[in-house]
Amino acid sequence: MKTYDGQAKLNLTVNGEVRTVWVAPADTLLWAVRNRLGLTGSKLGCENGDCGACTVHVNGIPIKSCYTLAVDVEGVEITTIEGLSGSPVQEGFRKEYGFQCGFCTSGFIMNGHALLQAEPTADVATRVDWLQSNICRCTGYEGIEKAMDHAQVLINGGGELEE
Amino acid sequence: MQMSSRRSSLGVSLERKDAPDKTTGRTRYTDDFTVPGMLYAAIVSSKTAHGLISDIDDTAAREMPGVRGVFTGKDFPQLVGLYLGDKPALAVDRVRYFGEPVVAVVADDERTAQAAAARIRVKYEELPIVRSPREGIKSDAPLIHPNMEQYVHIPAILPEPGTNIAHHTRMRKGDPDAAFAAADAVIEGNYKFPPKDHVAMEPRVAVAEIKSDGQVVIRTSTQSPYGARGIMSRTFGIPPGKLTIQTAEIGGGFGGKAGIQLEPLAYLLSKSLGGRPVRVQNTREQDMVGSPGGPGLEATVKLAAKQDGTITAAEVQFFFDSGGYADYAVNVSRAAGYASTGPYNIPNLRTDSYCVYTNHPFATAYRGFGHIEMSYAIERSMEILAEKLDIDAVALRWHNAIQAGDETPSQNVLDGNTGDLRECLDRVARHLGWAQGPIERIDHDRFRTKGISCYWKAPAIPTFTDAGALVSFNEDGSVNLVTGAVEMGQGIYTGLAQIVAERLKMHPDEIHVVQEVMTDRSTHDWTSAASRTLFMVGRAAIAAVDDAVVQIKRVASAPMRAPEEDLEVAEGWVYLRDDPEQALPLSQVVLGYVYPNGNAIGGPIIGHGKYIARHLSDIDPETGKGRPGLEWTLGAIGVEIEVNLRDGSFRVLKGVCSMDVGRVINPALARGQVVGAMAMGIGYTTREAFEFDSNEHVLNNKLRDYKLLRYGEHPEYIVDFVETPQGDGPFGARGLGEQGIIGMPGALSAAFSRATGVQLNALPITPEYVWGGYHTGRDTAWNDALADDTPTDGSRADDAAGKGGQS
Numbered sequence: 012m013k014t015y016d017g018q019a020k021l022n023l024t025v026n027g028e029v030r031t032v033w034v035a036p037a038d039t040l041l042w043a044v045r046n047r048l049g050l051t052g053s054k055l056g057c058e059n060g061d062c063g064a065c066t067v068h069v070n071g072i073p074i075k076s077c078y079t080l081a082v083d084v085e086g087v088e089i090t091t092i093e094g095l096s097g098s099p100v101q102e103g104f105r106k107e108y109g110f111q112c113g114f115c116t117s118g119f120i121m122n123g124h125a126l127l128q129a130e131p132t133a134d135v136a137t138r139v140d141w142l143q144s145n146i147c148r149c150t151g152y153e154g155i156e157k158a159m160d161h162a163q164v165l166i167n168g169g170g171e172l173e174e
Numbered sequence: 175m176q177m178s179s180r181r182s183s184l185g186v187s188l189e190r191k192d193a194p195d196k197t198t199g200r201t202r203y204t205d206d207f208t209v210p211g212m213l214y215a216a217i218v219s220s221k222t223a224h225g226l227i228s229d230i231d232d233t234a235a236r237e238m239p240g241v242r243g244v245f246t247g248k249d250f251p252q253l254v255g256l257y258l259g260d261k262p263a264l265a266v267d268r269v270r271y272f273g274e275p276v277v278a279v280v281a282d283d284e285r286t287a288q289a290a291a292a293r294i295r296v297k298y299e300e301l302p303i304v305r306s307p308r309e310g311i312k313s314d315a316p317l318i319h320p321n322m323e324q325y326v327h328i329p330a331i332l333p334e335p336g337t338n339i340a341h342h343t344r345m346r347k348g349d350p351d352a353a354f355a356a357a358d359a360v361i362e363g364n365y366k367f368p369p370k371d372h373v374a375m376e377p378r379v380a381v382a383e384i385k386s387d388g389q390v391v392i393r394t395s396t397q398s399p400y401g402a403r404g405i406m407s408r409t410f411g412i413p414p415g416k417l418t419i420q421t422a423e424i425g426g427g428f429g430g431k432a433g434i435q436l437e438p439l440a441y442l443l444s445k446s447l448g449g450r451p452v453r454v455q456n457t458r459e460q461d462m463v464g465s466p467g468g469p470g471l472e473a474t475v476k477l478a479a480k481q482d483g484t485i486t487a488a489e490v491q492f493f494f495d496s497g498g499y500a501d502y503a504v505n506v507s508r509a510a511g512y513a514s515t516g517p518y519n520i521p522n523l524r525t526d527s528y529c530v531y532t533n534h535p536f537a538t539a540y541r542g543f544g545h546i547e548m549s550y551a552i553e554r555s556m557e558i559l560a561e562k563l564d565i566d567a568v569a570l571r572w573h574n575a576i577q578a579g580d581e582t583p584s585q586n587v588l589d590g591n592t593g594d595l596r597e598c599l600d601r602v603a604r605h606l607g608w609a610q611g612p613i614e615r616i617d618h619d620r621f622r623t624k625g626i627s628c629y630w631k632a633p634a635i636p637t638f639t640d641a642g643a644l645v646s647f648n649e650d651g652s653v654n655l656v657t658g659a660v661e662m663g664q665g666i667y668t669g670l671a672q673i674v675a676e677r678l679k680m681h682p683d684e685i686h687v688v689q690e691v692m693t694d695r696s697t698h699d700w701t702s703a704a705s706r707t708l709f710m711v712g713r714a715a716i717a718a719v720d721d722a723v724v725q726i727k728r729v730a731s732a733p734m735r736a737p738e739e740d741l742e743v744a745e746g747w748v749y750l751r752d753d754p755e756q757a758l759p760l761s762q763v764v765l766g767y768v769y770p771n772g773n774a775i776g777g778p779i780i781g782h783g784k785y786i787a788r789h790l791s792d793i794d795p796e797t798g799k800g801r802p803g804l805e806w807t808l809g810a811i812g813v814e815i816e817v818n819l820r821d822g823s824f825r826v827l828k829g830v831c832s833m834d835v836g837r838v839i840n841p842a843l844a845r846g847q848v849v850g851a852m853a854m855g856i857g858y859t860t861r862e863a864f865e866f867d868s869n870e871h872v873l874n875n876k877l878r879d880y881k882l883l884r885y886g887e888h889p890e891y892i893v894d895f896v897e898t899p900q901g902d903g904p905f906g907a908r909g910l911g912e913q914g915i916i917g918m919p920g921a922l923s924a925a926f927s928r929a930t931g932v933q934l935n936a937l938p939i940t941p942e943y944v945w946g947g948y949h950t951g952r953d954t955a956w957n958d959a960l961a962d963d964t965p966t967d968g969s970r971a972d973d974a975a976g977k978g979g980q981s
Contacts, residue, residue: 035285051206052199054425056375057458061877064375092199105193108842111850112663113196114375114425120197139886146877148375148426149663151853152888154846 013082021085025050026094034081041065041076044091052092052117056146063145066118067091073125075144092117099165100124100158109158111149119145123159131166180745183675183682184905187842191668191687192423192661203425204395205379209451212381213242215443216287217454218277218294219464220269223533223870224318225298227267230277235290240282243447244294247276250442254409256401256433258327258340260319261499261536263439269298270318270498271535272871273463280443280452303870307493307530308472310338318498318531330792331504338531340496341504343511345583345798348522350478353487357478361558364474364956365551367919367937368863369495369534371467372541373882374662376425377456378465382440384449390441393420397432397660398701399691405434406441419693427662428854429539432703433502435465463875467864468540469503469529470495473551478522483565483573487522490514492548494529497536504529506537509634510544512584512793512802516552517595517630518571519580525798533870539703541854541912545631546919553627553920554935557927567612567924568603571628572596576808585799591901593808593834593908595628598896601832602626605892606812612928619820622827625924626812629916632803633704633909637790639804641710642697643718645674645781647764651746652684655718658691658699659711663850664911665843666707672839673712673904677719679744697782705807705909708839712904713785722781729776730763788902805900805908809833811852811917813889817929822945824929826856826889826922831914834896837906841895848914849891855918857883863938 015036023030025048032047039058044050044067056064058077065077068090095101100123103109110116119142126133126141133141138159147155195201232244247266253259265276277294281287302316309315315338319325323335331341354360380394390412396402399419407414424431436454443452456465471494478487492510496503511527540546560567576582578592603609603626612624633639644656655674659666667687675682688696699711727738730748734741734756742751749757758767766776793800812830817823829852838844861881865873874880899906919937927933930947936955946954 037285045206050199051202054203054376055205056377057877059458059876059878062375062458096198101197104197105189108190108846110193110196110663111665111846112375112424112426113192113201114203116196117199135886142885146373146375146882146884148373148428148854148882149850150846151849151851151891152883152885153849153891155885156888 015082019082021081023081023085023089024087025089026091032081036080036082038081039077040067040079040081040084043081044076050091050093054114054117056114062115063118063122064115066121066145068121068125071125071128073122092121095120095124098124099162100127102165103158103161107157107161108154109150110154115145115147119147119155123162127162127166131163180679183672185838185841186672187840188668188672188682190665190843191671192689202422203376204393204422205455207381207393209381209383212451212453213280213282213447214284214287215452215454216279216291217275217460217464218291218296219460220265220272220274220276222269222298222300223272224301224303225269226301227265227269227276227296228299229297231295232277234293235279238286238290240286241279241290242282243280245278245443245446249446252409253325254405254434254438255500256405256502257331257504258325258333258500259409260325261501263442268301271533273460273535273875274498275439275464278439278443280447304338304532305870306472307495307528307532310530310532311493311528318533332795339528340500340531341507341529343508343527343798344796345511345514345523345525346796347583347585350487350489350522350524353522354478357486358481359479359559359562360476361555361562362474362476363555363558363935365554365935366472367470369467369470369497369537370858370862370864371462371880372428372430373462373880374426374428374430377458377461378431378435379453379455380436380440381451381453382437382444383451384444388416390417391420392437392440394437395424395431396421396435396437397424397427397662397703399660399693400658400698401432401701402434402437403693406437409438410441421660421691423661423689428541429543429703430466432539432701458877459875462880463535463872466501466536466538469506469537469547470534471547471551475551475555477555477559479559479563481563483563483570485518485520485574488515488520490525492527492551494527494547495532495534495537496529497532497534499536500529501536502538505634506539506544510548512798513545513548513630513632515583516549517576517628517808518574519576523583525583535864535872541851542631542916543634543704543912545629546858546916549627549629549916550919550923553917554923557924558933568599568608568626571626572599575599575628576630582803583798584793584802586801586803588806592806593898594896595808595810598808598810598832598834599628601894601896602810602812602830605830605894606814606828616816619818620816621819621929622814622816623925623928624812624814625921625928626810627917627920627924628810629913630806630808631705631913631916632806633706634802635700635704635706635787635804637787637792639700639706639710639787641699641714641785643711643714643783644697645718645722647760647779649761649765651760651764652686653678653680655685655687655715656696657711657715658696659707660691660702661689662702664707664847665840666702666711669708669839669843670711670715674715674719676905677716680746705911705913708907709903709909710785712907714783716904717783717785718781719783721783722779725779725781726760726763729767729779730758732775733767733769734758805903807833807835807908807910807913809913809917811921813921813925815922815925815929817926817944819929819948822941824941824944828892829856829889830892832894832896833910833913834898835910836900836903836908837897838895839905839907844895844910845893847911848893851912851914852891852918853883853888855915856922858915859919859922859937859939861938861940
């Protein structure tokens with residue numbers, strides 16, 4: 012087992028770029044991307060893994076960066092919201108009013124995108140399973156539900172998108 | 175010019191202006207800014223609900239490398255308050271609730287500040303605890319603010335020294351005693367729920383610094399940049415021009431970021447450290463408990479009615495649980511008072527609404543501002559009255575629905591701008607299939623039941639609530655709009671762009687709205703709250719456009735050699751009304767017109783607009799007579815739930831809302847506000863509440879155990895807007911941001927009561943509560959609460975509940 016003391020120098024692969032950061036062993040990935048790399052799209056909502064506003068991808072899998080240690084994710088592919096562009100889920104959130112204040116949105120989009128990468132035809136129950144790990148306080152989830160519908164139509168075709 | 179068939183910008187679901195940034199993580203919230211040289215504060219919170227601070231040992235913290243200062247209440251004795259100055263930035267000598275900030279540590283970085291805070295030891299001498307507002311108003315209750323007579327307060331707020339009453343609102347109308355004596359039926363009910371939190375996703379944060387010239391700059395997540403400036407200025411003697419509040423977009427507010435929050439502490443810490451920038455940020459736990467939430471309530475409502483269902487009188491007592499400090503809760507209790515009939519025409523009224531200090535986390539504005547609490551108690555009473563009179567619950571409401579020409583509790587006659595509540599109620603009943611009956615059995619254990627409620631709300635605002643707007647132009651003729659409105663999710667910048675575009679007859683894409691408020695360069699604006707922002711800032715923006723149009727015509731009249739009166743402005747042109755071919759593009763006018771020889775006239779056009787509330791007055795302290803409500807938004811809510819009575823589990827299947835919003839500016843955004851509010855109302859009713867142990871410590875101060883509605887638990891939403899124009903609203907619009915939450919506790923309680931066969935008169939309605947009600951045949955939450963509430967003198971709390979609050 013690797014041990015760390017004081018400040019550790021890490022090479023993190025974030026959004027396709029290798030970035031060298033100095034962190035303490037107890038620093039979270041969320042802290043590192045926000046405060047060391049200036050990637051503030053991932054949000055600090057609870058620091059307890061409850062709200063999902065900090066969700067990022069590690070090797071394509073959505074994880075809560077507020078309780079992932081930065082030292083644990085060296086050498087893996089980390090993607091933050093800043094590294095996501097042109098995702099059907101982003102378009103869905105934009106077109107279907109999937110957000111209001113926007114504070115939970117990065118996390119929801121990262122989780123939703125990972126879901127549709129893994130299961131493009133995810134049914135209602137699967138979507139509930141995945142998206143229950145995030146909290147939105149503004150939308151009543153209707154906009155998010157429509158955003159996911161929109162994204163699935165974009166990915167899979169076959170449905171009519173409502174304008 | 176070519177006149178095109180321009181579509182109206184109103185009634186159109188435009189994409190939100192903030193959509194590109196918010197869906198790519200580019201929007202910057204307060205916590206995303208750093209200031210060079212910024213120091214970080216960490217807060218030590220009270221571990222007791224009521225106690226004297228006997229000792230603070232901060233030696234170990236001070237010795238830590240990187241710690242720049244440790245501060246306690248003794249360092250900052252100034253009391254701050256919106257209406258009533260009762261709260262220090264850090265507890266002075268005594269703590270009044272579990273979670274109250276006691277010590278602040280400032281260090282070079284966050285980690286050091288938190289580590290140092292963890293080394294601070296505070297000792298308390300425990301004091302007797304006030305556990306509920308009904309307990310708080312007893313004559314022998316421990317006093318939470320023994321020095322209340324020294325507090326500074328505004329004239330409209332009337333604290334009662336020697337008691338725990340921070341404010342008492344009286345509404346008196348007609349002759350309720352005679353009406354009760356003559357009534358065919360009288361019902362009385364007691365209702366209650368504990369305090370709770372807004373849980374905006376963004377925890378509150380403020381960064382303050384003081385420049386060398388004395389300029390105080392505070393970047394903060396506030397709904398009220400100008401409100402915070404005003405209070406800070408008055409409290410600390412900072413000239414308002416030397417104090418700048420900056421607010422970018424905020425991550426949800428729901429009332430919790432109105433008023434004043436972390437700004438005083440951040441300022442005081444910076445001041446103590448030579449003006450260096452200091453950041454104060456709540457952890458989620460501190461945000462939930464240390465900073466204010468929504469008030470709890472205990473209420474008694476008595477209604478008198480004729481056999482045909484006509485309600486003749488109401489006697490209402492509200493005891494708001496304000497917690498350790500008053501903050502906005504004094505005005506919340508006042509708003510609940512002047513709305514205390516609900517949207518029903520009740521000619522005889524006696525209301526006493528008290529804001530009572532307890533040893534709970536303190537309360538502030540919460541979406542609905544007293545109306546959700548009021549509505550819950552009134553709608554419960556309507557259900558009980560309907561049962562007693564054996565009248566259909568919808569018919570009873572329809573019969574008593576308030577209409578234009580009727581009088582409000584504060585004795586204002588509702589004018590022709592009043593919305594059509596009966597139409598809203600009809601639509602909800604139709605969408606819900608009310609005619610098919612409110613109860614359906616699915617199988618042995620599972621039932622589907624329906625519930626309906628009505629609601630109303632007027633903004634609870636100062637009589638002089640204002641808004642301003644500035645319109646300027648760019649080289650291409652496009653428009654910049656500056657206001658004092660804060661974007662917190664409601665989509666205000668999109669809505670305002672649509673209003674400006676409509677008035678200028680341009681495309682909303684050409685309207686650039688400045689998405690940040692800075693009090694030294696934005697326009698004065700009361701607060702982004704009370705569902706008044708689109709209404710009032712919309713009015714100001716229209717006025718600013720009109721002012722700019724006058725100037726455009728004046729400049730254009732010379733090169734066009736035509737009187738100003740003959741000119742029109744539309745689609746980026748100024749043109750002759752009767753000969754539109756003679757036209758100039760705005761781009762040639764708005765920054766000044768330049769003749770072919772180089773001569774220039776005009777100069778940059780800047781339109782200014784303003785709004786101030788009309789005809790509002792304070793209410794009489796004895797009778798409540800006055801005009802506190804600018805415009806009333808009326809509506810109805812309906813729900814269908816499915817309950818399994820074997821185990822109490824349930825699902826909310828359908829949420830229906832019909833609301834008379836005057837005019838829909840952006841249907842998708844309007845729907846989003848209503849749907850989001852309904853979801854919040856479902857959470858409010860079914861799970862959101864602080865749980866306290868026997869020492870009034872909050873047990874669920876984190877999102878792990880403070881349960882919120884999650885994805886998939888939301889119902890099917892049906893939203894149906896009625897549009898009776900608000901004559902003085904922008905293009906006829908009235909407020910709609912809060913209202914979707916207001917009727918939800920009443921509608922859900924009705925549906926659950928129908929399922930269990932027991933009137934459930936407490937919140938939250940959890941599966942355990944449903945199960946208990948059904949299986950015992952009584953309202954177990956209320957009875958369970960008696961054990962907790964049993965006062966030390968051995969008298970029953972429900973006796974006190976019935977009598978203790980009357981004056």
